Amino acid sequence: MSTSTATPDASFTLDGEDVPFRPGETILQAAQRAGHYVPHLCWHPEFHPHGSCRVCTVKVNGRAGAACTVQAAAGLAVESSTDELNAHRKTLLQMLFVEGNHFCPSCEKSGNCLLQATAYEAGMEGPHFEEFYPDRPVDASHPDILLDFDRCILCELCVRASADVDGRNIFAIAGHGIDTHLVVNSPSGKLGDTDMTLADRAASICPVGVILPKRRGFAVPIGERRYDVKTVAEPGNQEAS
Amino acid sequence: MSTVSSPASTAGPWQAEALDALLARRGRDPHALVQILREAQAMHGWLPRDMQAAIADALGLTLAHVEGVASFYRFFHDRPVGRYRVLFSDNITDRMLGNEALLLDLCRRLGVQRGEVRADDRVSIDFASCTGLCDQGPALLVNHHHVVTRLDAARVAQIAALIESRVPVDEWPADWFAIVDNVQRADVLLGTPLQPGAAIAAALERGADSMLDEMKQSNLRGRGGAGFATGQKWSLCRAAPGAEHYVVCNADEGEPGTFKDRVLLASHADPVFEGMTVAALVVGARRGLVYLRGEYRYLLEHLEAVLQRRREQHLLGASIQGRAGFDFDIEIHVGAGAYVCGEESSLIESLEGKRGTPRIRPPFPVEHGYLGQPTTVNNVETYCAATHIALNGGVWWAGIGTPRSTGTKIHSVSGDCERPGIYEYPFGTSITRILEDCGARDTQAVQVGGPSGVCISAFEFGRRIAFEDVPTAGAFMVFDRSRDMFEVARNFAHFFAHESCGFCTPCRVGTALVAKRMDKLAAGHGSRHDVEVLFELDKLMHTATHCGLGGAACNPLRDTIAKFRPAYEQRLKSLHFEPAFDLDAELSIARAMTHRDDPASHLETER
Ligand SMILES: Cc1cc2nc3c(=O)[nH]c(=O)nc-3n(C[C@H](O)[C@H](O)[C@H](O)COP(=O)(O)O)c2cc1C
Numbered sequence: 001m002s003t004s005t006a007t008p009d010a011s012f013t014l015d016g017e018d019v020p021f022r023p024g025e026t027i028l029q030a031a032q033r034a035g036h037y038v039p040h041l042c043w044h045p046e047f048h049p050h051g052s053c054r055v056c057t058v059k060v061n062g063r064a065g066a067a068c069t070v071q072a073a074a075g076l077a078v079e080s081s082t083d084e085l086n087a088h089r090k091t092l093l094q095m096l097f098v099e100g101n102h103f104c105p106s107c108e109k110s111g112n113c114l115l116q117a118t119a120y121e122a123g124m125e126g127p128h129f130e131e132f133y134p135d136r137p138v139d140a141s142h143p144d145i146l147l148d149f150d151r152c153i154l155c156e157l158c159v160r161a162s163a164d165v166d167g168r169n170i171f172a173i174a175g176h177g178i179d180t181h182l183v184v185n186s187p188s189g190k191l192g193d194t195d196m197t198l199a200d201r202a203a204s205i206c207p208v209g210v211i212l213p214k215r216r217g218f219a220v221p222i223g224e225r226r227y228d229v230k231t232v233a234e235p236g237n238q239e240a241s
Numbered sequence: 242m243s244t245v246s247s248p249a250s251t252a253g254p255w256q257a258e259a260l261d262a263l264l265a266r267r268g269r270d271p272h273a274l275v276q277i278l279r280e281a282q283a284m285h286g287w288l289p290r291d292m293q294a295a296i297a298d299a300l301g302l303t304l305a306h307v308e309g310v311a312s313f314y315r316f317f318h319d320r321p322v323g324r325y326r327v328l329f330s331d332n333i334t335d336r337m338l339g340n341e342a343l344l345l346d347l348c349r350r351l352g353v354q355r356g357e358v359r360a361d362d363r364v365s366i367d368f369a370s371c372t373g374l375c376d377q378g379p380a381l382l383v384n385h386h387h388v389v390t391r392l393d394a395a396r397v398a399q400i401a402a403l404i405e406s407r408v409p410v411d412e413w414p415a416d417w418f419a420i421v422d423n424v425q426r427a428d429v430l431l432g433t434p435l436q437p438g439a440a441i442a443a444a445l446e447r448g449a450d451s452m453l454d455e456m457k458q459s460n461l462r463g464r465g466g467a468g469f470a471t472g473q474k475w476s477l478c479r480a481a482p483g484a485e486h487y488v489v490c491n492a493d494e495g496e497p498g499t500f501k502d503r504v505l506l507a508s509h510a511d512p513v514f515e516g517m518t519v520a521a522l523v524v525g526a527r528r529g530l531v532y533l534r535g536e537y538r539y540l541l542e543h544l545e546a547v548l549q550r551r552r553e554q555h556l557l558g559a560s561i562q563g564r565a566g567f568d569f570d571i572e573i574h575v576g577a578g579a580y581v582c583g584e585e586s587s588l589i590e591s592l593e594g595k596r597g598t599p600r601i602r603p604p605f606p607v608e609h610g611y612l613g614q615p616t617t618v619n620n621v622e623t624y625c626a627a628t629h630i631a632l633n634g635g636v637w638w639a640g641i642g643t644p645r646s647t648g649t650k651i652h653s654v655s656g657d658c659e660r661p662g663i664y665e666y667p668f669g670t671s672i673t674r675i676l677e678d679c680g681a682r683d684t685q686a687v688q689v690g691g692p693s694g695v696c697i698s699a700f701e702f703g704r705r706i707a708f709e710d711v712p713t714a715g716a717f718m719v720f721d722r723s724r725d726m727f728e729v730a731r732n733f734a735h736f737f738a739h740e741s742c743g744f745c746t747p748c749r750v751g752t753a754l755v756a757k758r759m760d761k762l763a764a765g766h767g768s769r770h771d772v773e774v775l776f777e778l779d780k781l782m783h784t785a786t787h788c789g790l791g792g793a794a795c796n797p798l799r800d801t802i803a804k805f806r807p808a809y810e811q812r813l814k815s816l817h818f819e820p821a822f823d824l825d826a827e828l829s830i831a832r833a834m835t836h837r838d839d840p841a842s843h844l845e846t847e848r
């Protein structure tokens with residue numbers, strides 16, 4: 001690192017702008033706190049970084065890394081909103097769209113969905129790749145909560161929330177490669193056989209439309225939802241869940 | 242281990258007492274989950290959900306966690322797979338030896354579709370990633386244990402008959418299971434007989450500090466691919482605070498076309514274990530672990546026997562060679578079919594009984610490794626070299642090879658040549674020399690270092706094997722002019738798609754998209770647009786993946802498009818409705834990217 005001496009007001013640059021950071025912070029944490037937008041999906045301020053979606057990929061002194069996992073250090077030159085990195089982000093978002101089954105117009109999460117809002121902000125106009133059309137049956141076994149796996153982006157926020165906050169370990173990741181998928185911890189594998197409740201953190205954490213409360217369809221009309229009002233890039237508007 | 246003395250049962254209830262005994266033997270340790278699942282499956286043939294639940298219960302884990310781990314590894318099955326599970330190794334070298342036709346022949350004879358279980362639960366047949374027998378292929382694996390090499394039509398017919406008449410695999414002709422070393426050229430590692438214990442005595446004589454100095458002087462760089470300086474790694478591990486320190490031997494050898502660690506383990510296990518013991522002295526470890534790939538399961542009894550003999554010789558256990566306080570022992574973990582577990586942090590996750598997902602690094606294993614403790618992970622060959630360095634000194638080793646790539650390197654040579662097998666050369670040896678020695682003729686290309694390595698075309702054969710020129714993790718696959726380099730790249734694309742761990746978006750989805758695109762080109766439906774998409778995917782995956790698997794997954798594609806353009810052009814020609822494909826325009830991108838892909842840029846990403 002070029003300037004390694006720790007100064008009290010240590011900072012790095014993000015696309016040329018100074019960003020101060022506190023000891024132990026990652027680039028994404030510091031950037032977020034300073035009101036900068038670094039697109040991300042699997043990162044959430046309440047949880048340990050995960051680094052799986054790769055949407056926050058930046059270049060740190062010329063080397064690529066996920067902003068959510070790279071520790072901030074004084075003097076780093078971080079590039080984020082470059083043509084190359086933004087093109088990569090768009091491709092990553094397109095990958096997530098074709099990997100699952102996303103029919104936004106009929107999704108209860110539309111307008112409150114981080115994936116949709118991030119794709120919109122990234123200028124994604126179409127799927128670009130061929131769709132995978134995976135077969136992922138809905139789990140409607142729980143009285144209050146619906147699981148629509150078609151929309152899962154494998155961010156593991158629900159896994160982390162259920163383990164770290166709720167202490168219930170209701171979700172886990174199974175499979176490998178393109179068959180990687182979310183599973184539910186019960187003998188039948190169904191949510192209805194778990195003790196999950198609507199009050200669980202895991203019930204509200206999903207950034208997309210997988211984990212949804214039943215019988216609460218379209219309480220806020222389309223057009224007045226979170227990302228209809230303000231874009232995802234505006235400070236403090238990233239975490240809808 | 243009563244794995245396949247009789248074919249594993251598939252239907253019917255599992256034995257609760259046997260499972261209990263197994264769990265007790267493993268101390269009901271959740272960190273042993275992968276080993277427990279492997280042994281439970283060896284008993285029953287597959288892992289029924291209620292058995293997974295019983296295991297979860299006994300280990301204090303959730304069923305979903307156990308399900309997640311069981312479904313991660315390619316060799317674990319959550320549904321019946323037949324009493325005979327037959328897996329044909331599917332490296333490109335097996336393909337070149339006709340494995341596809343042999344698989345179809347076996348399927349036809351037994352009346353079963355590839356990937357499906359025969360209605361009577363007798364047999365299932367499928368492909369698997371390279372099993373590390375490329376010099377004696379085509380090869381197959383039965384019930385995740387026995388290996389049959391040098392397959393031909395006659396042998397396939399016999400196998401079909403044995404399966405039809407339910408002959409246990411143990412009773413198949415013993416010579417089918419013979420695996421030869423094929424050492425064609427030995428240098429210091431393979432050609433110097435060693436007295437077990439001599440290197441430990443030499444290291445004890447020197448003391449841990451000066452042993453470490455010898456390692457640094459030797460300038461030995463890791464043989465697993467990344468080439469990190471071993472002395473520095475041991476020194477970082479030794480300096481890192483921790484209640485325990487661990488020494489781990491990476492014997493996952495999953496890179497297609499690589500089989501030199503198999504030969505070291507089969508015939509030079511002593512120097513490997515001895516190198517681990519020297520490392521233990523240096524870093525202050527009391528426990529060592531070998532991560533043996535599941536495909537090498539048949540080596541387990543042999544390796545256990547060598548460990549036992551070494552204990553009896555006071556080369557392992559308490560007070561090694563009578564030195565009070567020098568306590569060290571080694572245990573073997575067997576993998577279950579997951580190439581990514583060769584990546585050191587995935588390997589550690591797997592050792593801890595979890596899904597083999599690469600960790601976020603830093604922290605690196607030298608600080609935060611097995612069970613969160615400082616751990617040095619080294620390749621089999623690296624430990625073997627350390628043994629020789631302990632005996633002969635760092636200066637001696639540094640005098641072999643080139644200044645930046647000291648010592649010798651063992652190559653696994655396969656493909657189009659008269660004498661495939663194991664070749665050990667000092668670093669700095671030219672590719673031409675190796676091709677001459679192995680009897681290769683009319684060679685079109687060599688894939689050095691496996692699919693993750695580099696494809697070298699004829700005009701580059703003067704280049705030398707060295708970290709500063711053509712680095713390698715040990716594979717050397719030869720392709721003559723009759724071979725279609727597009728098909729080589731397509732085989733590798735499927736390998737990466739099959740082996741992606743699924744954790745990060747660019748690799749999980751990208752490897753699948755690349756494989757689909759290559760199939761589309763192969764079928765003659767490709768267009769210029771598809772090639773553009775491939776370039777785009779290469780760029781993204783090279784930049785944005787979480788680990789080196791995805792980062793290297795497009796190397797073969799990029800190299801072969803740049804160096805063997807007619808192989809691709811031929812595919813696009815059939816598209817008369819498409820304008821001529823302008824490869825030169827594409828090539829400029831490929832060149833720019835090849836240029837950026839210098840070996841040094843890989844070095845720092847690995848430790
Ligand atoms: C996808 C992937 C697979 C790997 N497979 C192996 C392997 O099979 N054997 C190995 O020794 N190293 C493998 N490595 C490299 C290890 O991460 C690590 O660098 C090596 O074991 C360190 O040992 P060394 O310093 O002795 O080379 C792999 C790396 C990646 C990214």
Ligand code: SF4
Nearest residue numbers: 152153155156158206
């Ligand atoms: S269900 Fe939602 S929170 Fe859970 S992994 Fe899928 S997308 Fe993430």
Ligand code: SF4
Nearest residue numbers: 742744745748788791
């Ligand atoms: S690149 Fe990503 S998906 Fe691929 S093996 Fe590594 S962590 Fe897994």
